[in-house]
Amino acid sequence: xxxxxxxxxxxxxxxxxxxxxxxxxxxxxxxxxxxxxxxxxxxxxxxxxxxxxxxxxxxxxxxxxxxxxxxxxxxxxxxxxxxxxxxxxxxxxxxxxxxxxxxxxxxxxxxxxxxxxxxxxxxxxxxxxxxxxxxxxxxxxxxxxxxxxxxxxxxxxxxxxxxxxxxxxxxxxxxxxxxxxxxxxxxxxxxxxx
Amino acid sequence: xxxxxxxxxxxxxxxxxxxxxxxxxxxxxxxxxxxxxxxxxxxxxxxxxxxxxxxxxxxxxxxxxxxxxxxxxxxxxxxxxxxxxxxxxxxxxxxxxxxxxxxxxxxxxxxxxxxxxxxxxxxxxxxxxxxxxxxxxxxxxxxxxxxxxxxxxxxxxxxxxxxxxxxxxxxxxxxxxxxxxxxxxxxxxxxxxxxxxxxxxxxxxxxxxxxxxxxxxxxxxxxxxxxxxxxxxxxxxxxxxxxxxxxxxxxxxxxxxxxxxxxxxxxxxxxxxxxxxxxxxxxxxxxxxxxxxxxxxxxxxxxxxxxxxxxxxxxxxxxxxxxxxxxxxxxxxxxxxxxxxxxxxxxxxxxxxxxxxxxxxxxxxxxxxxxxxxxxxxxxxxxxxxxxxxxxxxxxxxxxxxxxxxxxxxxxxxxxxxxxxxxxxxxxxxxxxxxxxxxxxxxxxxxxxxxxxxxxxxxxxxxxxxxxxxxxxxxxxxxxxxxxxxxxxxxxxxxxxxxxxxxxxxxxxxxxxxxxxxxxxxxxxxxxxxxxxxxxxxx
Numbered sequence: 001x002x003x004x005x006x007x008x009x010x011x012x013x014x015x016x017x018x019x020x021x022x023x024x025x026x027x028x029x030x031x032x033x034x035x036x037x038x039x040x041x042x043x044x045x046x047x048x049x050x051x052x053x054x055x056x057x058x059x060x061x062x063x064x065x066x067x068x069x070x071x072x073x074x075x076x077x078x079x080x081x082x083x084x085x086x087x088x089x090x091x092x093x094x095x096x097x098x099x100x101x102x103x104x105x106x107x108x109x110x111x112x113x114x115x116x117x118x119x120x121x122x123x124x125x126x127x128x129x130x131x132x133x134x135x136x137x138x139x140x141x142x143x144x145x146x147x148x149x150x151x152x153x154x155x156x157x158x159x160x161x162x163x164x165x166x167x168x169x170x171x172x173x174x175x176x177x178x179x180x181x182x183x184x185x186x187x188x189x190x191x192x193x194x
Numbered sequence: 195x196x197x198x199x200x201x202x203x204x205x206x207x208x209x210x211x212x213x214x215x216x217x218x219x220x221x222x223x224x225x226x227x228x229x230x231x232x233x234x235x236x237x238x239x240x241x242x243x244x245x246x247x248x249x250x251x252x253x254x255x256x257x258x259x260x261x262x263x264x265x266x267x268x269x270x271x272x273x274x275x276x277x278x279x280x281x282x283x284x285x286x287x288x289x290x291x292x293x294x295x296x297x298x299x300x301x302x303x304x305x306x307x308x309x310x311x312x313x314x315x316x317x318x319x320x321x322x323x324x325x326x327x328x329x330x331x332x333x334x335x336x337x338x339x340x341x342x343x344x345x346x347x348x349x350x351x352x353x354x355x356x357x358x359x360x361x362x363x364x365x366x367x368x369x370x371x372x373x374x375x376x377x378x379x380x381x382x383x384x385x386x387x388x389x390x391x392x393x394x395x396x397x398x399x400x401x402x403x404x405x406x407x408x409x410x411x412x413x414x415x416x417x418x419x420x421x422x423x424x425x426x427x428x429x430x431x432x433x434x435x436x437x438x439x440x441x442x443x444x445x446x447x448x449x450x451x452x453x454x455x456x457x458x459x460x461x462x463x464x465x466x467x468x469x470x471x472x473x474x475x476x477x478x479x480x481x482x483x484x485x486x487x488x489x490x491x492x493x494x495x496x497x498x499x500x501x502x503x504x505x506x507x508x509x510x511x512x513x514x515x516x517x518x519x520x521x522x523x524x525x526x527x528x529x530x531x532x533x534x535x536x537x538x539x540x541x542x543x544x545x546x547x548x549x550x551x552x553x554x555x556x557x558x559x560x561x562x563x564x565x566x567x568x569x570x571x572x573x574x575x576x577x578x579x580x581x582x583x584x585x586x587x588x589x590x591x592x593x594x595x596x597x598x599x600x601x602x603x604x605x606x607x608x609x610x611x612x613x614x615x616x617x618x619x620x621x622x623x624x625x626x627x628x629x630x631x632x633x634x635x636x637x638x639x640x641x642x643x644x645x646x647x648x649x650x651x652x653x654x655x656x657x658x659x660x661x662x663x664x665x666x667x668x669x670x671x672x673x674x675x676x677x678x679x680x681x682x683x684x685x686x687x688x689x690x691x692x693x694x695x696x697x698x699x700x701x702x703x704x705x706x707x708x709x710x711x712x713x714x715x716x717x718x719x720x721x722x723x724x725x726x727x728x729x730x731x732x733x
Contacts (some may be wrong), residue, residue, distance in 0.1 A: 041255065041262040056253040093261040105407060124258040129660055131250070141200055149250065156253040179207055182243035189242065 003078070004069035007032060012069040019080045020165035030088050035062045037088065056156025060085045079165040086155025093154070095134045127188065134187035138180060145180035148173060199232075206236045211243060270308075274298070275347045278306050278354055294357060299341070300663025301617050301680040303357040304342055308350055320351070327353065330396045335703045336689055337387035339407070339417045358415055363403035364548040367481060374520075377482035378550045380406070383414035385473055385546055386697070387537035391419060392468040398465055401474035402455040403481070412659060412696075430684055453497045454487045458530045461498045469532040472542055476527030483520065484512050488528065502530070519549045547695070605726050606643035606669040608631045613676035615685075625677040628686065628715060632673070635719035642728045664693030671699070671726065673718075682708045688718055690725060700725050 004012070011032050017025035040059045064081045139146035144166070151157045151165065159177070163170045195203070210218045218240055226233035255262055270280045270293065278295040284305070295306040324344050331341035340356040363380065366372065372380075384406060391398065398405075398419050407415045453461075457473035460466055481487045488506055491497030506528050509516045523545050529535040536542040564715055609632055614625040629647070636644045644665050653663055660672050675688040684707070690700040700721060704714045723729075 185246040186242035
């Protein structure tokens with residue numbers, strides 16, 4: 001095993017701090033992780049062109065292996081990393097979606113919208129922003145449901161991984177997910193009653 | 195919502211979900227008693243639950259990876275627009291983004307340009323553009339980019355054209371000025387495209403180095419015929435000078451590039467005709483020879499002022515040893531008053547031809563010049579594929595420099611091996627078969643000298659220029675072609691080239707059913723006989 005780089009040591013340290021309850025550690029973690037996520041996303045997108053499917057977990061796994069010092073196994077290091085990365089993923093995507101929306105409003109960007117049901121980039125941006133906002137509202141009402149969605153939707157975690165990370169039963173995660181999904185869907189389709 | 199109420203809603207929702215769908219309503223009625231608010235809240239969540247299906251089941255990144263990379267063009271890669279599968283972004287311009295795509299119906303490459311919405315909103319303008327682009331493409335001229343289709347998918351308008359592997363003239367010019375002979379060769383080919391287009395009533399309106407592609411085999415292709423129609427002011431504003439000027443200023447960045455090639459009448463916002471293209475080609479030729487365009491300005495308005503008022507800087511002041519005729523050609527192409535300009539592209543083409551001939555008599559040029567020129571330019575390689583092609587094509591550019599061979603018998607031809615563009619390698623025999631068949635038919639013409647297949651086979655993967663090949667085989671003409679076979683469809687592309695001046699006597703693309711191939715072969719042979727003024731019996 002190779003000697004950990006300074007960055008790896010930093011990431012590992014910050015992850016430890018964050019899981020120990022230091023909220024500020026996450027902010028310091030983001031700039032270290034973001035470029036790697038970016039790079040991996042690019043890489044995976046080009047592989048997708050070659051017929052591979054994109055997998056969020058695979059990307060986060062790879063980022064974890066690259067960024068975290070593996071010489072000293074941290075207790076639950078991976079799941080903490082994924083939880084942090086899920087938040088980061090959400091932030092990156094929302095930022096970019098916002099950027100697109102403002103470009104669109106400003107008319108500065110060339111607007112290409114595709115009708116293809118599978119791919120509506122502009123609509124995706126709008127939807128993502130709406131979802132982000134709804135997720136914040138859900139967090140006020142029920143922080144755990146909001147977190148489950150964040151882990152699964154932005155971090156690509158399976159029910160089982162989510163359960164492990166949150167120390168819940170898989171069944172509980174499934175129940176909460178179902179309700180959160182219904183609630184968010186209603187919020188996005190604008191049929192809320194109260 | 196208060197915490198207790200939320201818990202109540204959650205619990206009821208969970209219990210309802212666990213019941214069979216048809217029993218949920220009854221369960222809720224029962225459980226909510228007379229609390230209508232609760233009934234509505236849980237009821238609407240249940241409806242959402244039933245409708246949500248796959249909502250957020252696939253992680254965000256897998257649905258919209260472009261929002262992680264923030265790579266908008268990348269989002270389109272792999273997607274299908276019409277029957278074109280987007281492969282990669284190859285260029286971005288004021289008129290839209292250009293992608294390399296694969297036509298899934300015909301199994302061939304295509305360049306797909308997505309037009310910005312603001313340019314295609316006006317239906318009338320769009321249909322004028324379509325009409326022009328179609329008529330230009332219908333000319334089937336070897337120097338005009340073939341348009342396959344102008345279509346739309348949803349609210350996206352696109353133009354699918356033949357895909358050219360090569361570099362834009364802009365890319366070459368960005369590096370340094372060009373060898374005179376190369377400049378003339380390019381100008382001749384562009385003028386030839388303009389001649390054909392103008393005679394068919396199509397004006398380009400936006401001739402500039404960005405719209406001229408150079409293929410590694412020496413062909414020059416003029417792109418985007420008629421597309422400038424999309425940005426043109428309506429006829430009501432013809433005389434409105436400010437309309438054009440202010441229109442330009444709202445698009446900084448685009449202006450300086452294109453404004454320089456505008457004719458005085460375009461700069462004034464007047465109606466343009468074919469003579470406007472002649473002016474623009476004059477500017478391009480000047481830039482190729484001198485290295486910078488003749489009329490410049492710090493701002494768009496300065497540039498326009500320069501176009502309208504500044505005298506053409508004399509070439510002799512900038513370049514020593516410039517042929518007098520070139521100076522005269524430029525002076526005549528760049529007259530501010532269009533009535534004093536060349537009146538037709540054909541006239542200009544004639545003068546360019548003459549000048550080119552004179553230069554060639556003065557002695558052969560050194561082929562290495564342009565090859566090095568191309569290799570040196572770095573950022574200019576527009577098409578990713580071009581990088582590899584350039585190395586291979588380096589020899590092909592020698593095409594521009596080869597001195598004309600001694601004139602052989604005019605009624606002589608070599609049919610070169612047809613290129614197999616089909617997906618399957620196994621279709622190669624098919625391409626050979628077509629070459630063979632055409633050769634056999636031509637051999638039946640008494641007064642036509644036809645080179646045997648054995649002698650032409652060695653040019654199968656050659657990088658030699660047509661004139662080199664013709665010289666070696668001692669013929670005046672060459673037939674080049676390609677064959678593309680997809681299921682029961684076949685596309686045959688042929689070009690009849692006169693080696694003496696490297697011009698096309700005839701070019702045609704046949705898109706037919708496989709079963710009609712004999713008709714195509716016969717038609718090709720007959721047309722060649724006619725074009726070369728031979729007595730064709732029954733071929």
